[in-house]
Amino acid sequence: MKKASRKTKKKEGSKQRSHRATSNVFSMFDQSQIQEFKEAFTMIDANRDGFIDKEDLADTYASLGTDPEETILAAFKLLDADDKGVLNKKLLADILTTQADRFNTSELAQMFEIAPIDAAGNLDYKSLCYIVTHGQEEE
Template identity: 25%
Template structure:
């Protein structure tokens, strides 16, 4: 009897103790966790609670971005095991531990919408802005399109110019590289 009592209390302590600074959920605000959860659910196409290769393929297909099998394999290899929601949060936490600045995150986010380097389909981008994350209103999308380089005839947004406009450091780095 004392053995079971001891194991019960030690398991409670282990659960309680794990909830301190080492809990990945403590690293993000409730709003951020909710946004990550929404993103996870969007990417989990087969709704099995794990993001696998077919889920990644479907996600990239949905945004119109070509992705080689080897790239999908590399993405999955970044994870220590199957990518459930908690694993995804751990991956975000390790990536956001000061290794990249906000400009890198913004640039990578914009580049994720590219159909080919430097080009984003404007209609698809509008739809995504109004459908995911902090959803934009039609008015906010219209205001954003008023200030970005956008070719109405071809329906293409110049993603390089958009990244340059949104990221203070990108223009300086590109000039230095030239």
């Protein structure tokens, strides 16, 4: 009888742990709940490619009668007490990196790359919302 190498044992052990960890997640829900999750995923995955992407989300928003641009604008307006349509870049960076679902430095840099920012350091969030929901015009 041939002995399994340490590498093989390690692989098999990690497969078992991985399977066990996944199984534990599913054990939190009964079969009918898991089926509901699968159905919800299938409803959102409109193009049936196994992934929920930008187009799938746009279709979902549209089917709910929700305008994604208005939803994003409403979130920014919460921070714009004077209703100027702009937010200070530094203040926004501080909020986005320290509150709730925090942006990492890469995500923040990515947003500032496409965001219209004036010489005073104010971000035009109305234009940013348009760019995020409709895409950036090619020059």
